[in-house]
Amino acid sequence: MNRKILNPITEDEINTYHKDGAVCIRQQFDQEWLSRMLEVCENRITAPSGSARRTQKNNDPGQVITGSFMAHDNSVYMDFAKNSPAREIAARLMGLDEVRFFYDQMFIKEPGTQTPTAWHHDLPFWPFAGNHIASVWLALTPVTVENSGLVYVGGSHKWDKIYLPVPAVPIPNFVLDEASEFEDCPMFHKEFDNPDYRFLSWDMQPGDCIVHHPLAVHGAGANASLEQRRVALSTRFFGGDATWYGPRTTFTPPHTEIEEGLVRGKLPANDKAFPVVWKKYN
Numbered sequence: 001m002n003r004k005i006l007n008p009i010t011e012d013e014i015n016t017y018h019k020d021g022a023v024c025i026r027q028q029f030d031q032e033w034l035s036r037m038l039e040v041c042e043n044r045i046t047a048p049s050g051s052a053r054r055t056q057k058n059n060d061p062g063q064v065i066t067g068s069f070m071a072h073d074n075s076v077y078m079d080f081a082k083n084s085p086a087r088e089i090a091a092r093l094m095g096l097d098e099v100r101f102f103y104d105q106m107f108i109k110e111p112g113t114q115t116p117t118a119w120h121h122d123l124p125f126w127p128f129a130g131n132h133i134a135s136v137w138l139a140l141t142p143v144t145v146e147n148s149g150l151v152y153v154g155g156s157h158k159w160d161k162i163y164l165p166v167p168a169v170p171i172p173n174f175v176l177d178e179a180s181e182f183e184d185c186p187m188f189h190k191e192f193d194n195p196d197y198r199f200l201s202w203d204m205q206p207g208d209c210i211v212h213h214p215l216a217v218h219g220a221g222a223n224a225s226l227e228q229r230r231v232a233l234s235t236r237f238f239g240g241d242a243t244w245y246g247p248r249t250t251f252t253p254p255h256t257e258i259e260e261g262l263v264r265g266k267l268p269a270n271d272k273a274f275p276v277v278w279k280k281y282n
């Protein structure tokens, strides 16, 4: 399995990431990574464990299976976070010499599921502040807008907005204090014909990934395909100007309850919760 990227990240890709808040990076993972990660994600369909969740709404012929923090109880995911090219992709796009692993999340949408991914950006869910937090959303199956591919609002990470974090499955008292005052994220699919917005989406093959900024607004529609399952693994990394803010929601990454090294305004340099996984000069 390749530890290093297969092709250099280009200036064009870096500029797009900074300008749009999201960029699609093609084919940087070898087949062994893809087969391995698809298998371990699909195992969660039949044997959900850890934080895997399944949502199936009334009258929805499909379902959504999600999971978070898998790396903390499954070494295959931790190996991906510590050794796959995802780390270097995130670091190079953010222009950092060193990145830490934040957490991982998987998103499976079974054929025919009606459940959309609501419009949101990620930062208000998290106890962090700063720009240098990148998510690498790796397609493990073919992805199109028709089968619930992500759609981004280009440049939305520069709007100076922070939207109310709403979990996909309702969680009682999820939002804490000040975050409950944040405004609702608009339903941007109603604006698809509005020339004021630039919507970005990509047809993807397994092994393509989208890397997005923590304030890039994104969402996805139903999986309208009746044949194609959509499986993605989102692995998040940070460094540079990222700082600990303190919880805005009940989202609590493993080992952060101890609070060692977690000081508001400082890089969350807690090696157990957020190990350093890539250094430029290694």
Ligand SMILES: O=C(O)CCC(=O)C(=O)O
Pocket (backbone or CB within 6 Å): 107, 117, 122, 135, 137, 218, 220, 232, 234
């Ligand atoms: O895959 C999805 O539907 C949601 C992904 C997402 O919101 C993320 O990775 O931040």
